[in-house]
Amino acid sequence: MFTIPDYAKRLFDSVPLKSYKDDTEYIKPQQFFSFDCKQSALDIVLGVYNTFQYKDYILPTDPISLSTAIILAKKNGMGLPRTLSNSGPCGITCIPFRGSPFNSLPILIAGAGTGMGTIESIEKINSKIASNNFSNVEVEFMNEYVDMVLYDLWISCLLVEKLELKVYQQLFGVEDGMELMDLKTEIRKWNNFEARHQNLFEKLQKQPYLKNFYKSELERFTDRLSGMEDLLDSTSAEEMILGYKLAAFVIIIDQFLASTKIGEILCSNQCLIEKCYKVLNFD
Known part of the structure; x- marks a missing residue:
């Protein structure tokens, strides 16, 4: 420090x-x-x-x-x-x-x-990461896909899962419940999430739209996980960037959100978790 x-x-x-x-x-x-x-x-x-x-x-x-x-x-x-x-x-x-x-x-x-x-x-x-590192159109498309899948899953997890205040304090440094409410109004705007999924926030108190979306995103993540895991073994400089994004996502879930639905999915794949932590080794 x-x-x-x-x-x-x-x-x-x-x-x-x-x-x-x-x-x-x-x-x-x-x-x-x-x-x-x-x-x-x-x-x-x-x-x-x-x-x-x-x-x-x-x-x-x-x-x-x-x-x-x-x-x-x-x-x-x-x-x-x-x-x-x-x-x-x-x-x-x-x-x-x-x-x-x-x-x-x-x-x-x-x-x-x-x-x-x-x-x-x-x-x-x-935008700079993409323009400076991706010359292959296919990899650029993969990058957009990885960003969308991981970011939307991250946002919906924070909005749907019943997490204790201390978890949000650890993740975002919020001090109390009022500040957490303020933060949650911003979370739904991240990555244009609310604008892209306006229907999720209509009649939210009456129907579990957001919960159903979260469930479908979890299923999509599970289906695509093995393919994304291959990015961690890639020697391609472009694909390694995508591997870093996956590794960061897995590490944070493992550290702070292991009790969530995403955490349960990842806990069944300890090999993946170990690979992700190896990304931190710069030796």
């Missing part, structure tokens, strides 16, 4: 995040965890909901942030943040979701050294 270094403070001063409570009080991070690298020309900070420690790794607590951190590290010759990583300009930090200009995380903040910092949303991040 580290305090925010001067260069990261300059970054957040140059790009103030969304106002919270009043017009002058900005959400500022309190902890900074550097990527493990001797030196890097990159000048970026990944803003995430929360972090947890796995062995000596410091990792984001949601699958989208974790996969982004893995891809950033792998593609730039860095290791994931560790408890004893040297302090450097690239790292991850926790930001309350209402501190983000987009009301969702992760966000990628770049440009601390220039004083002209920029903030990119997860949509922009995913």
Whole structure:
């Protein structure tokens, strides 16, 4: 755990995040965890909901942030943040979701050294990952499919499963039930979920539309899992990106949501879980 270094403070001063409570009080991070690298020309900070420690790794607590951190590290010759990583300009930090200009995380903040910092949303991040890594149309289609399947399953799980408040506290850093209600109004908007599935939120109190959707997504995930698992064994640079996304999803479910329906599916495939954790090994 580290305090925010001067260069990261300059970054957040140059790009103030969304106002919270009043017009002058900005959400500022309190902890900074550097990527493990001797030196890097990159000048970026990944803003995430929360972090947890796995062995000596410091990792984001949601699958989208974790996969982004893995891809950033792998593609730039860095290791994931560790408890004893040297302090450097690239790292991850926790930001309350209402501190983000987009009301969702992760966000990628770049440009601390220039004083002209920029903030990119997860949509922009995913677009850059796709444009910078996928030249094969088939793989690009697979990427969109993996994003849609995993993201929709993640969102519907959070909305349908009866999770204790402490789980949301661990995942998103919410402090109380009121903040959780606020978060859930945003969760349904992630990845344009509500816009793409408007019927799920019509007459929600009368018919279990969302629960039925979640059930169908679980079935689709189960049917496609063996095919997606092959991505973890691929030596193709493009397909490895997709493998990182699957690995991040599985790791977060295993860590925090093992008691859910998704967790039950994954618990029956310990070989898959072991493969996913191996992705964290950068040696």
